[in-house]
Amino acid sequence: MPRDPYEVLGLAKDAPEQEIKKSFRRLARELHPDVNAHDPQAEEKFKEAAEAYEILSDPERRATYDRYGHDGLRSGGYAPNFDAFGSIGDLFNAFFGGGGGFGGTGRPGAGADIAVAVEIDLAQAAQDSKVKVSYEAIDRCEHCHGNGAEPGTPIKTCERCGGQGQLQAVTRTPFGQMVRTIACDVCHGDGRVPDQPCAECHGRGRVAVERTSEVAVPAGISDGQRVRISGKGHAGEAGAPPGDLYVQVNVADDERFVREGDDLITALDVPAPLAALGATLEVPTLTASIPVEIQPGTQPGEVLNIRGEGMPALGRGRRGNLRVVVNVQIPRRLSDQQRELLEQFSATITEENLSTEESMFAKLRRVLRNQAA
Ligand SMILES: [Zn+2]
Numbered sequence: 001m002p003r004d005p006y007e008v009l010g011l012a013k014d015a016p017e018q019e020i021k022k023s024f025r026r027l028a029r030e031l032h033p034d035v036n037a038h039d040p041q042a043e044e045k046f047k048e049a050a051e052a053y054e055i056l057s058d059p060e061r062r063a064t065y066d067r068y069g070h071d072g073l074r075s076g077g078y079a080p081n082f083d084a085f086g087s088i089g090d091l092f093n094a095f096f097g098g099g100g101g102f103g104g105t106g107r108p109g110a111g112a113d114i115a116v117a118v119e120i121d122l123a124q125a126a127q128d129s130k131v132k133v134s135y136e137a138i139d140r141c142e143h144c145h146g147n148g149a150e151p152g153t154p155i156k157t158c159e160r161c162g163g164q165g166q167l168q169a170v171t172r173t174p175f176g177q178m179v180r181t182i183a184c185d186v187c188h189g190d191g192r193v194p195d196q197p198c199a200e201c202h203g204r205g206r207v208a209v210e211r212t213s214e215v216a217v218p219a220g221i222s223d224g225q226r227v228r229i230s231g232k233g234h235a236g237e238a239g240a241p242p243g244d245l246y247v248q249v250n251v252a253d254d255e256r257f258v259r260e261g262d263d264l265i266t267a268l269d270v271p272a273p274l275a276a277l278g279a280t281l282e283v284p285t286l287t288a289s290i291p292v293e294i295q296p297g298t299q300p301g302e303v304l305n306i307r308g309e310g311m312p313a314l315g316r317g318r319r320g321n322l323r324v325v326v327n328v329q330i331p332r333r334l335s336d337q338q339r340e341l342l343e344q345f346s347a348t349i350t351e352e353n354l355s356t357e358e359s360m361f362a363k364l365r366r367v368l369r370n371q372a373a
């Protein structure tokens with residue numbers, strides 16, 4: 001059973017019409033998601049308040065309720081209809097108008113956020129770096145300092161709204177007629193209009209500019225992560241804060257490495273005779289190359305772990321490792337001489353050369369890991 005609408009709105013049974021509206025506005029303001037994001041019940045409470053308002057604001061419905069209660073309303077065919085609204089946001093907008101101004105305060109809107117993307121390479125991602133980004137942004141007009149008037153010319157009270165900056169608009173909603181407050185279309189909520197509009201911005205007070213910002217990209221950033229730069233978004237309306245700039249950092253693939261968390265993985269080609277004999281080979285790192293010792297008898301898919309040559313962990317100093325996967329190359333297209341030598345060599349191979357402690361599972365793991373990479 002729905003609650004008593006008078007109780008919901010905290011009203012006496014004989015409350016005058018203006019009181020109903022005032023009480024609902026006060027409640028709605030308290031329950032607005034911008035104010036009350038922490039209360040998971042806010043949406044339900046708002047719906048309840050809206051329903052109570054819907055009943056009491058209509059004299060006929062109110063009279064039916066006073067006499068017969070909720071049952072009377074239902075048998076009269078009345079049902080609250082909130083389904084027409086997709087979201088709580090739509091519901092609020094139906095009552096108070098969109099565009100940020102809530103309850104007709106005409107508060108100027110904050111600037112919108114801007115999203116841009118930059119691409120850096122893996123070596124850059126491995127160290128703190130600064131990257132320049134260029135983007136279009138709405139800025140305050142410097143010529144008029146944002147007030148929209150040609151410097152030295154007067155600014156007058158807006159005639160359309162009488163300096164209020166807002167207008168009353170009547171809209172039809174499932175609740176009946178709603179009077180909502182919208183920003184004045186002449187002064188855009190300012191209440192004042194320039195006598196002679198600024199030549200640079202045509203009186204808007206804001207201009208589109210090409211802006212360049214330097215972004216500090218932290219070492220260890222992952223592909224697709226975003227860096228937020230507070231206050232670098234579009235300028236807000238006069239007196240309101242600017243939005244933020246979000247820079248999505250794309251890290252380009254490096255053909256030498258696969259990144260796995262903070263580790264880097266690379267494949268090292270080792271000709272079969274060298275894998276058998278042992279050798280010292282150069283392995284690429286992000287910044288240079290380093291010599292790595294290949295032990296005699298190194299098997300395909302063996303992984304050499306080089307500590308501290310991976311990516312730095314974001315926000316921490318420690319670096320991951322460089323994992324070197326040994327790719328044993330079996331020679332192809334042998335010359336007659338090579339074939340002869342290999343045949344001679346092959347005839348000398350004994351059980352001793354091939355025996356291993358490794359179980360079949362361990363062998364499979366090693367080889368399959370190699371395939372997966
Ligand atoms: Zn201007």
Ligand SMILES: [Zn+2]
Nearest residue numbers: 158161184187
């Ligand atoms: Zn106006």
